[in-house]
Amino acid sequence: MLKRELGLWGAILTGLGSMIGTGLFVSLGIATDLAGSWVLIALILAAAIALCNGLSSAQLAASHPVSGGTYEYGYRYLSPPFGFTAGWMFLLAKSASAATAALGCMAYLFQWLGLEDNSGRWQIMAALGLLAVLICVVLLGIRRSAQVNLGILLVTFTSLLLFVGIGHVQQQGGLLWSAASQPLSLKNLLQATALLFVAYAGYARIAVLAEEVKTPRRTIPRAIALAIGIVVLLYFSVALIVLGSHGSGKLTTAASLEIVASELGVSWLPPLITLGAIAAMVGILLNLLLGLSRVVLAMARRRDLPAILAQIPAQGKQPVAAVLAVSGGIALLILIGNVKTTWSFSAFSVLIYYAITNLATLQLKEPQFPRWLAVAGLIGCLGLAFWVEVQVWLSGCGLILLGLAWHYWVRRAKAV
Numbered sequence: 001m002l003k004r005e006l007g008l009w010g011a012i013l014t015g016l017g018s019m020i021g022t023g024l025f026v027s028l029g030i031a032t033d034l035a036g037s038w039v040l041i042a043l044i045l046a047a048a049i050a051l052c053n054g055l056s057s058a059q060l061a062a063s064h065p066v067s068g069g070t071y072e073y074g075y076r077y078l079s080p081p082f083g084f085t086a087g088w089m090f091l092l093a094k095s096a097s098a099a100t101a102a103l104g105c106m107a108y109l110f111q112w113l114g115l116e117d118n119s120g121r122w123q124i125m126a127a128l129g130l131l132a133v134l135i136c137v138v139l140l141g142i143r144r145s146a147q148v149n150l151g152i153l154l155v156t157f158t159s160l161l162l163f164v165g166i167g168h169v170q171q172q173g174g175l176l177w178s179a180a181s182q183p184l185s186l187k188n189l190l191q192a193t194a195l196l197f198v199a200y201a202g203y204a205r206i207a208v209l210a211e212e213v214k215t216p217r218r219t220i221p222r223a224i225a226l227a228i229g230i231v232v233l234l235y236f237s238v239a240l241i242v243l244g245s246h247g248s249g250k251l252t253t254a255a256s257l258e259i260v261a262s263e264l265g266v267s268w269l270p271p272l273i274t275l276g277a278i279a280a281m282v283g284i285l286l287n288l289l290l291g292l293s294r295v296v297l298a299m300a301r302r303r304d305l306p307a308i309l310a311q312i313p314a315q316g317k318q319p320v321a322a323v324l325a326v327s328g329g330i331a332l333l334i335l336i337g338n339v340k341t342t343w344s345f346s347a348f349s350v351l352i353y354y355a356i357t358n359l360a361t362l363q364l365k366e367p368q369f370p371r372w373l374a375v376a377g378l379i380g381c382l383g384l385a386f387w388v389e390v391q392v393w394l395s396g397c398g399l400i401l402l403g404l405a406w407h408y409w410v411r412r413a414k415a416v
Contacts, residue, residue, distance in 0.1 A: 015206040015227035021280040023199020026104040029256020031192035042192040047232045050200035052377030053354040054224035056361040059368045070357045077363040086356045088403040093349035098288040099333035100342045101281040102127035111255035112274040120337045152283040159276030167241030190387040194347045296322040344388040348396040351385035
């Protein structure tokens with residue numbers, strides 16, 4: 001049993017470090033182009049569904065405090081196919097998030113340096129190069145320390161707070177409502193909500209700390225609620241500045257906040273936003289490489305994935321095969337080269353993952369919170385999952401069926 005050293009604010013900072021990154025620097029611009037000023041409603045809807053899911057995750061973590069998240073909860077409270085599907089969707093969702101982070105990181109760098117890349121080919125190559133560097137970092141056994149995590153968070157927070165402060169002064173609150181005349185499109189609103197939901201998904205990092213948090217049954221739900229509340233305020237403040245900019249209609253680019261910052265007339269602000277974006281997304285990419293490789297390792301040990309992925313070299317500290325397999329999947333997604341597509345795929349996959357989380361929560365005999373929260377989370381996740389682009393959710397459904405076919409074949413082979 002790990003020592004319980006993490007208090008409320010430690011848990012909140014851990015969640016913030018996982019939530020403030022690609023979603024804010026990349027998906028907010030995409031969602032704003034989709035929904036216009038209705039993006040503010042999308043932010044609130046996404047946060048409400050995230051809170052329901054977060055409380056479901058907290059209940060499951062308190063009742064079954066093991067590593068593996070909904071992959072383990074699905075096995076314990078539902079059935080092996082549900083558990084496998086949760087693990088499979090988690091891998092796909094976070095791999096797509098990692099690819100988006102790599103592409104977004106390079107987009108900010110190229111935009112700041114003024115490098116033209118209309119085809120996106122060089123940004124893709126640079127993103128693959130960044131991935132290769134971080135693979136080496138992971139294989140050398142270097143992890144993000146708490147100090148590094150705090151440093152990244154401070155840089156990112158500072159850049160965003162200055163962005164909000166300067167934007168408010170420069171715009172004087174007058175340009176916001178120039179975007180408010182856009183009529184409501186339910187399709188665009190729900191699609192924007194689905195994309196923004198992924199931005200809050202880092203709250204799961206708090207739920208998996210059940211063994212390390214003081215009084216987890218009380219601390220984890222409070223930490224999740226407060227972390228989501230802080231992030232909502234930050235996203236809302238940034239969204240107001242984005243809506244007040246003249247960049248509306250061209251924010252689907254990954255470097256959306258840098259474009260808005262360049263319109264505010266302060267020469268040092270765009271480089272600072274770029275620094276904050278790169279720091280946040282490199283940190284997230286490194287964290288995802290570490291986390292995903294461990295999920296692959298756990299699934300391979302249970303034979304839900306090929307057994308070779310569970311091998312750890314003699315005297316080795318890292319599951320090399322698992323790290324390389326995860327990296328290969330991320331690289332394939334990077335080759336898509338479109339952050340809206342990779343982020344939409346992440347949204348579909350993570351919404352299915354949390355639908356299973358809520359379904360597992362409904363099986364608890366003594367729930368900590370009212371059951372209607374899990375029902376609301378389940379309906380919200382399943383409802384939003386199919387509002388992303390049709391080709392994305394069709395591909396996602398195809399991969400679910402492919403994964404279940406593999407799982408059925410493996411279980412049948414074990415039974416023989």
